[in-house]
Every structure is written in structure tokens, then in C-alpha cells.
Amino acid sequence: MNKPPLRAGLVGLGAMGRHHARVLRALDGVDLVAVADPGGDAYGALGGETLVSTVEELLAHKLDYAVVACPTAYHEEAALALAEAGVAALIEKPLAHDIPAAQRVVEAFESRGLVAAVGHIERYNPALQSMRTRLEAGELGDVFQVATRRQGPFPNRIADVGVVKDLATHDLDLTGFVTGAQYRSVAARTAHRSGRPHEDLVTVLGELDSGVIANHLVNWLSPLKERVSVVTGERGCFVADTLTADLTFFANGSTRTEWDAVSAFRGVSEGDMTRYAIPKREPLTVEHEVFRDAVEGKADAGIVTLRQGLRAVIVAEAVLTSARTGATVSAGSE
Template sequence: MANLRAGLIGLGMMGRHHARVLDSLEGVDLVAVADPGGDRFGAAPSYPVLRSVEELISCGLDYCMVAVPTGSHEEVALALASAGVHALVEKPLSHDVDSATRIAEAFETENLVGGVGHIERYNASLQQARMRVENGDLGEIFQISTRRQGPFPGRIADVGVVKDLGTHDIDITSWISGQEYKAVSSQTVHKSGRDHEDLVAILGSMSRGAVTSHLVNWLSPLKERTIAITGERGTFVADTLTADLTYFANGKVQTMWDEISRFRGVSEGDVVRYAFPKPEPLRVEHENFRDAILGKQNDIVSFRRGLKTVQVAEAVLESANQGVTVSIQSPPHVG
């Protein structure tokens, strides 16, 4: 069977990593790249750099990786759909719900595979967490709490921290818990002098009773990527920077020594840091999308699921702007 012919548009900070993976992905030939600004990072020195998605399409692609700025996702994705080219689009799917809906509908109409690059799903720590949650290791899920913070990235200009970083946590929380967001209440902060928010604190309620909290910002010198999943049997803590997953079991052993009980509590449970393989998340993401095109078993983030994430992100911003809790209605065909 011939290799799939892939293209890449966008050679910025993420595009250069996509180029590296696509250039070595089994079963795929990267045949062309495009960026109107050229290849400033030297991401694809072996390829001529085209200027537009139309030039890229003319190379005869099976699918295309879209790594252009968020505000350009719709234009590029609709051109690919019109040409019958499958697409993997960097997260978020688009800058607003209307645009994301048009993308999803265009790919459905043409019966094309569309995926959103929510890369955190492919982090080994979260893959393990989801598998263990599905196996019932924590029992009922009570809460998912995330902290995602670090210095401001100068490359982001067209969206704020909610749609750039917060969409990771929105997607992860729904995916791991198997629940949809029912409502969100949030507060944002603007400190960098840009039009968009730099910090957001979110409280959410989920469809089967779980509670969520997300702290996301570009204002901290501390880079942190942690997800704590608390259930009736204990807590999983995933660190996606190290891909570690640690299990804190509920206390079962009574603490007999009073001095210890003052800082460890009246009982203790086991603490286990799991050992498992840790492949590069971006490569796993691309392998899954390749397999989706080939009709093999896969775990991609569909455009409809990406649309749902954008919808929740917009509800977060509405809540902060209006000072109210915002209920969220599910769009049709979420998958």
C-alpha cells in the first residue's frame, strides 16, 4: 500500500515540530510545506516552502496538518474540505463557535476525516489516568482540578489564555471523566496590556455530578501542568511536564504516633508512582490521525468534539465578562 501524502501549512513554533514528526512518520510521506512567512525556524530545509493552501493542495495531498494562527483556521480548513483533503487542525478548532461549526459541517458534508490537535490527550500520564478511571480504579469521580501556568508566550497574538491554554484542560476534563460541562463560572485578569485575558480561574459542574476547577495563566514564572482527579477511592495526580502519574490512596492505616499525625493526618494510604512507557505525545497524535484516515482503530479528537470545547471556552469568557454562571447546551453529534 502506498504511503499517505501529507502536507503541512504553518511553520511557526508548533509547525516546526509537526514537520519533524511528519518527516519521519511511518506510512506517511511529507510532500510539501507552506507558510507565507517562509521557514524562519528551518523546520523543513529539504522542502520548497509554498505560499498558500491552494499551492499546497495542488501537490496532490491525502491530508494536511494545519498549524496556522487560530484566526486563519477556518479559511484554510474550508479550502481543504472543498478539495477533498483530510485535515488535522491545531487546537482550538477555531476562534469562535460559528467558525468551528462551519468547519465541522464542511468536513461532514464531504465525508472527510477531521481531527483537532489537543496534544495533551496523548500524554502518557493522561492516557494512563483515563484508562484507570475507565477501569473504575477511583470509583465515582468527585472532582478534577487542573493548574496550567507559566510565562507569557510571545507567539500568541490572536486569542487569550482561555482559548490557547484553557482549551487543553476543558478537553482533558471531559475526556477523562466521560462527562460534559453543564455550567461554568469564571474570573479573568488582563495584565499584559493586550486585548485578551492573561489569567482565568474557572469553576465548572459536569453532567454526572463531578466538579471541576481550572487555574490557567501566562503571568507566572513557574511552569506548571498538573491535573488532580479525585474519586471515592483516592486521587490521581498527573504531571504532563514529566508524564508522571501518582496515585494517592485514601487513608486506611491509623497513625499511632501523635507527632506524625499532626502533619499527615489521623490515617495514611499508599502512594504509588506508576511506571509505564512515555512516547512523545505529538508522535502519538499523528499516528492516531494517520490510522483514522486508514480506517484503523484510533483515538482522535473529532471536529465535533473540538467544537464542543470551543463552546465551553466561549461560555467561560461570557461568564467572566457578565459576572454570571453560564449554562452550556450540548451541540448535536458530539463525538
């Protein structure tokens, strides 16, 4: 006898919520039964689902789980209501607007033994997943540095947080994901160039507990949209473009040079370049499949845990503290 499909709900039907609705509607083993958004269906994303205004009304539909895709400022309120009702939740990143709120969300779900995850979608990007597998296999040797660039025009949908918590949390999380290390300290500078209350540019220099150096350039000020992660190690470097899901390896050269001015330099030289052919599935679809499997009780589903989401918020707060004080700040622990 086939199991009935999981009953899913969605909180928020904005620019990201509409994509969650699209994926949920097509997800095997899941029925999207209702959506909550006090602003209605601004993007015309609803199918046959019921539209309600509040999380309380959403809970009346006897959900197995819900996706929280409302603005960051409301994550805590929505998540705590779901936890109180015993409903599993996939919460968009960042987990919450600050550390205390994120800690309350973690405690609410852990204390009840509920499945919950954070939508750090870059972990499901094929290029980064392939990079992580290759790093774990030792293909790069010792890792020296992680450098990321994430820039583009300002997204009008964002009003409640700045570029650090909205965009830089991607890079802060993916750095730990691909290296298996955590931030020890960060030094950062931010800028406000567009007249908005929150920062729209940040540069971060971090040190991981493995000794790896990380640096991140993130802004909402560029007409160029860029999402690039470069990991450099003893055998060369990996370059992941998460917009195209391409992964390229640039090997250190092994060909002897007879050009004296170059051969005298005790560094590396250019070697072969390999662009890997990797399967490319939509990261949001993979993220939803993984969470569905976790709700169904499948072991090692691969979700991003609430504590991992909390960790990203902690590092983001350290970045903002460093930018405010001008000091290098410990990335700390929970």
C-alpha cells in the first residue's frame, strides 16, 4: 500500500517563496496544500492551493512540514509557531535576524525532537558539491585559501537585513562546507553607498581553525552578477561558478622553463586546466528532496541543520561587529 503524500505548507509567497511553491508543487511524495502570506499572491504563483494570511490559519491544514520563506525579520515568529504545533520546518537562510533569535529557534525544534533545516542552498550547487568531494579525496592536497566573490545589483525584495546576512551568509556557510573547518576570527569592513539603512558592501578576511585563510567580497553595488568561489592548495586551485554550476581545476605546472627570469621565481607555474563535466540539477529541487527524505525518516538525508544555520548567524554577527569596531573579532562558538 502506497503511503499518502506529505502535506506541506509554505510561509511567504514573495520572490523566493514563489520558487519554493513551484518546486513543492512538482515534488514527488508531497502535496502543497496551503500558503500563508498577508500580502497575497503578488507574483501569481499559486496553483490550486489555499491562500491564507497567517501561520495560525496555515496550521489548520494539518501539515507534516512547512517551508518558511518570509522576510528574515519574521523567521523566528513563524518557526516558533510551527515548532509549538509539532510541525517540521525548512527555514530559509539566514536562520534568524540575530543570534538570540536563532538560538531560540534551535531550542524550540531540538527540545521537541522535530526535523528542521536551514535553506543554505549553495550546499546543493553541483559545482560546490563536486568541489567538496574532490577536496575530501585530497585532490588539491593541503588547502591554503578560500576566496569568494558575490556581487550584483540590489534586489528590491530585501528590506530588513543588509548584504552581510542576506548574501555573505552564503559564503560564510559554504566555506565551512567545502573545507570542513570553522571560522576562528574575522576582520571586516562595510560601506553604505546607496542610502539604505543597512550595509550594501562588505569585505571579509577570516582565519579558519584549520589555518586556512578566507576572504569574501560581497556587494549589492555592481551591474556585474558574479558568484565565484576559488579554493587554492598545494596542487593548484578549484574555481566554482555557482551561477553556471561549472567547476574548473587549474593545476600547478610541471614543465621546466628555460626563461631565467621566470625560473628564478620560487613559486608555481601554470599547468593544465580541466573543466569537469558534472550533472547539473537545480539546487532548490535537490534541497527540497533532501528535506522531504529527512521528514520521512531517511537516515543521513544531508540537511543543513539548525545548528549549522546558527553557526552562520554567529559568524555574520562577528563580521558586523568587526566592521563596526575596526577590530579583528573572534568568530567564537555557540
